[in-house]
Amino acid sequence: MKELVPADVIEGKIYLIRGHKVMLDKDLAVLYGVKPIRLREQVKRNLARFPEDFMFQLNEQEIEVMVSQNAIPSRKHLGGYTPYVFTEQGVAMLASVLHSERAVQVNIAIMRAFVKLREMLATHKDLARKLAEMEKKYDAQFKVVFDAIRGLMAQPETKKGKIGFRRAGEKG
Numbered sequence: 001m002k003e004l005v006p007a008d009v010i011e012g013k014i015y016l017i018r019g020h021k022v023m024l025d026k027d028l029a030v031l032y033g034v035k036p037i038r039l040r041e042q043v044k045r046n047l048a049r050f051p052e053d054f055m056f057q058l059n060e061q062e063i064e065v066m067v068s069q070n071a072i073p074s075r076k077h078l079g080g081y082t083p084y085v086f087t088e089q090g091v092a093m094l095a096s097v098l099h100s101e102r103a104v105q106v107n108i109a110i111m112r113a114f115v116k117l118r119e120m121l122a123t124h125k126d127l128a129r130k131l132a133e134m135e136k137k138y139d140a141q142f143k144v145v146f147d148a149i150r151g152l153m154a155q156p157e158t159k160k161g162k163i164g165f166r167r168a169g170e171k172g
Helices: 007-011 025-032 036-045 060-068 088-097 101-137 140-153
Strands: 015-017 020-024 055-057 084-087
Touching: 007 101, 020 025, 020 088, 020 101, 025 036, 025 084, 025 088, 025 101, 036 088, 084 088, 088 101
Parallel strands: none
Antiparallel strands: 015 020, 020 084, 055 084
C-alpha cells in the first residue's frame, strides 16, 4: 500500500519547542487537506480536548527563532497570525475533531513518525551510555577511538555565512 504522506515529509515538519516535539497547525492543515482556518475553527469548537500539554500558541520569540533557523521561510509563511503547535497527543486528538478518512490515515502516518523519532533518540542515548561504559573498561590508548566515535555522534554545527562577494583585501 502506498503511503499517503511519506515519513520523511512528516519528520521534517516536527520541531522541538519548549521541550516538546510539535507540529505547526499550518503544516497539519496541509497534511490533512484542509484550510488552516478550518483546522483552527474545529479546535476552537473543541477546546476542552486540547489542554496546554496537547496544544499551545507560539510566542513572538519562538516565531523569530523558527524564522532565523530557517524552520519556516518567513513570518509571511504563517499567514499573518500566531500559530498553534500540537504535541503528539494533540495531533492524535485532532483525528477526533476532523472527521475525514484522510485525517485518520494521515494521523496514523504522523503517529508512526513520532514513534520512529522516539526510537532514534532512545537508540542514541543507549549508544552513548554503552560507549561510556566501554571507555571505563579500557585504558587511555583507546581515548582517541572513543573521542572519534563521540564526534560522529554529535549534532553537526550549522554555520551561516554571509552571502555575497568580498572586495579585494576585505575580510569576511
